[in-house]
Amino acid sequence: MDNQKVREAFALAIDRDDYVKLRRTYKPLVDFVPFGIYPKYEEARDKVYTAELKKQGSSLDEWKARKFNAEKARQLMTEAGFPVQKSGSGWSCPSFSVDHVSITYNTAESNKSTAEFVQAQWKQNLGITVPLKNMEFKTFLPLLNRVDYEGFGRRGWVGDYMDPYTFLYLFYSPQNSGATGWWDPKFDRMLDEANNTVDEQVRYEKLAAAELYMMQKQIVVPLGVPGTSWLKKPYVKGLYPNPGTLHPWKFVYIERDPAKWDTDVENLLTVKDPIVQQQLAAIVKTQQDFVKSKANEKAAE
Amino acid sequence: MLTFILRRILLIVPMALLVVTVTWGLIRVAPGTFYDSEKKLPPAIEANIRAKYGLDQPWYWQYWLMIKNVAKGDFGDSLRYIGQSVNEIIWRHLPYSATIGLLAYFIALIIGVSAGIIAALKQNSRFDYGAMAAAMLGLSVPNFVLGPILVLVLALGLYILPPARWGGISGLILPVATLAGVYAAYIARLTRAGMLEVMRSDYIRTARAKGLSETVVLLKHGLRGGIIPVVSYTGPALAALLAGTVVVERIFSIPGLGNIFIQAVLNRDEPLVLGIVAFLSILIMVFNLIVDISYGFLDPRIRYE
Numbered sequence: 001m002d003n004q005k006v007r008e009a010f011a012l013a014i015d016r017d018d019y020v021k022l023r024r025t026y027k028p029l030v031d032f033v034p035f036g037i038y039p040k041y042e043e044a045r046d047k048v049y050t051a052e053l054k055k056q057g058s059s060l061d062e063w064k065a066r067k068f069n070a071e072k073a074r075q076l077m078t079e080a081g082f083p084v085q086k087s088g089s090g091w092s093c094p095s096f097s098v099d100h101v102s103i104t105y106n107t108a109e110s111n112k113s114t115a116e117f118v119q120a121q122w123k124q125n126l127g128i129t130v131p132l133k134n135m136e137f138k139t140f141l142p143l144l145n146r147v148d149y150e151g152f153g154r155r156g157w158v159g160d161y162m163d164p165y166t167f168l169y170l171f172y173s174p175q176n177s178g179a180t181g182w183w184d185p186k187f188d189r190m191l192d193e194a195n196n197t198v199d200e201q202v203r204y205e206k207l208a209a210a211e212l213y214m215m216q217k218q219i220v221v222p223l224g225v226p227g228t229s230w231l232k233k234p235y236v237k238g239l240y241p242n243p244g245t246l247h248p249w250k251f252v253y254i255e256r257d258p259a260k261w262d263t264d265v266e267n268l269l270t271v272k273d274p275i276v277q278q279q280l281a282a283i284v285k286t287q288q289d290f291v292k293s294k295a296n297e298k299a300a301e
Numbered sequence: 302m303l304t305f306i307l308r309r310i311l312l313i314v315p316m317a318l319l320v321v322t323v324t325w326g327l328i329r330v331a332p333g334t335f336y337d338s339e340k341k342l343p344p345a346i347e348a349n350i351r352a353k354y355g356l357d358q359p360w361y362w363q364y365w366l367m368i369k370n371v372a373k374g375d376f377g378d379s380l381r382y383i384g385q386s387v388n389e390i391i392w393r394h395l396p397y398s399a400t401i402g403l404l405a406y407f408i409a410l411i412i413g414v415s416a417g418i419i420a421a422l423k424q425n426s427r428f429d430y431g432a433m434a435a436a437m438l439g440l441s442v443p444n445f446v447l448g449p450i451l452v453l454v455l456a457l458g459l460y461i462l463p464p465a466r467w468g469g470i471s472g473l474i475l476p477v478a479t480l481a482g483v484y485a486a487y488i489a490r491l492t493r494a495g496m497l498e499v500m501r502s503d504y505i506r507t508a509r510a511k512g513l514s515e516t517v518v519l520l521k522h523g524l525r526g527g528i529i530p531v532v533s534y535t536g537p538a539l540a541a542l543l544a545g546t547v548v549v550e551r552i553f554s555i556p557g558l559g560n561i562f563i564q565a566v567l568n569r570d571e572p573l574v575l576g577i578v579a580f581l582s583i584l585i586m587v588f589n590l591i592v593d594i595s596y597g598f599l600d601p602r603i604r605y606e
Contacts, residue, residue, distance in 0.1 A: 137333075142333050143332075177340045
């Protein structure tokens with residue numbers, strides 16, 4: 001696993017389109033910061049990746065094609081010194097020992113199906129059967145944080161706030177929460193520099209450059225972005241689906257009048273709620289009043 | 302009799318402390334701590350947390366503090382549910398477990414005892430074979446199999462009953478049936494065996510010779526002796542049923558003690574685990590005591606020395 005080509009090969013040998021079919025509410029992911037949450041960051045990322053990858057003799061399309069490329073994966077394994085040979089209808093890689101490689105995950109039905117899927121993919125596409133290990137969550141966490149697993153550990157991350165940094169900081173500083181043991185001062189410097197930038201879009205571009213730098217080391221094998229399903233009674237108002245599943249509960253209320261209930265589910269995201277708008281306006285006004293009063297104070301001085 | 306009861310009550314205290322000690326040791330040996338999460342804590346913050354919960358003290362001192370508080374009946378606050386005391390959590394979740402447990406207990410008792418008596422009286426009849434075959438099946442099918450099968454057929458197949466969750470009588474039927482199944486089967490077999498033995502004994506012949514009606518012979522003389530194995534079995538069983546049954550509560554999403562107990566173990570919530578274990582062990586010991594006392598009333602041959 002210390003060999004970058006091996007890491008890349010394992011990452012490429014998983015058919016993420018098939019994975020998504022297995023998990024149903026997932027979308028395939030090849031980057032670290034998931035898509036669908038920060039549209040502006042995605043714009044910046046596409047721009048930076050296009051320029052940066054062009055410099056490296058590649059392209060954005062090629063980058064996005066990393067969803068699955070078994071041919072390239074086998075080629076990379078061979079380059080790394082572990083030739084993958086044709087054997088019968090499948091493949092075999094006798095020189096790669098799995099004695100110290102496994103997929104470790106915390107016991108849960110969903111993690112099990114994911115681990116078995118990945119195991120089957122590697123077996124089919126590389127001819128390598130990686131053993132699976134599972135353990136209870138509280139046993140798994142310290143092991144993960146100590147980087148005591150061998151090969152692959154299962155990890156998921158949910159953003160804490162609406163900024164891509166909530167994902168990227170996972171590999172920031174030597175004591176990071178990335179649980180891979182990877183730390184690179186260059187990556188830290190790139191993040192620091194980005195965070196010292198005032199202009200939002202320029203900052204995003206710098207963060208994207210850092211993400212590309214990190215992803216090209218292939219320290220993680222991204223699989224997919226899950227969707228969240230939720231049910232809401234039509235009389236609960238002021239509650240909207242949003243990418244962070246962060247809900248401002250102070251705006252949520254119960255509507256007694258059935259005529260005003262949410263029946264138009266399709267347009268829940270675009271329809272504006274008059275009561276919430278009113279409350280929002282009131283909050284914005286207190287802010288503006290505060291700014292005004294401060295300005296007045298200054299003027300008086 | 303009184304000294305017997307007193308001695309037994311006094312024994313409960315050291316026994317409970319022993320159980321708590323073993324549990325405490327097991328939680329300490331288990332990997333992971335209650336504050337572990339996917340975010341790695343900086344060492345300084347971890348040290349602060351450990352100091353706040355006294356985890357930086359030597360183990361014997363921590364043990365002493367724990368035992369001292371437990372002896373007072375104070376388990377402290379849950380480490381996971383901030384600001385809620387262990388006692389509060391136990392009393393909040395007990396009613397759910399107790400409702401299901403008591404219902405299952407009585408249903409199992411009624412079905413089991415009556416099926417056992419009839420099977421014993423009509424030994425080797427069709428009913429006997431049918432009932433004992435059903436009991437064997439009930440004993441062999443664990444409740445984590447029976448529960449999902451019932452849900453599959455009655456809730457997801459026929460849409461008669463809700464598959465899970467608390468609320469209304471209809472929601473009680475499946476969990477109670479699942480719980481009662483194994484117990485009813487066991488009680489039926491115990492009752493049958495006990496009754497068969499007693500009905501052949503000399504004092505039953507004497508009772509019949511006295512000219513007593515068959516009902517009196519059966520209920521007053523036969524059942525009292527025949528039911529003793531059932532009593533010794535159902536005492537601890539009732540304690541276990543009352544205090545929550547992990548599997549059934551899990552299957553049917555019932556917010557009972559069993560569910561909370563599993564959650565507490567998974568969260569490494571030490572005070573809550575200790576509290577539930579101590580509560581459960583005392584409950585079992587008390588029910589065992591009640592069982593032992595009731596022997597004397599049921600069977601005049603038993604004396605307490």
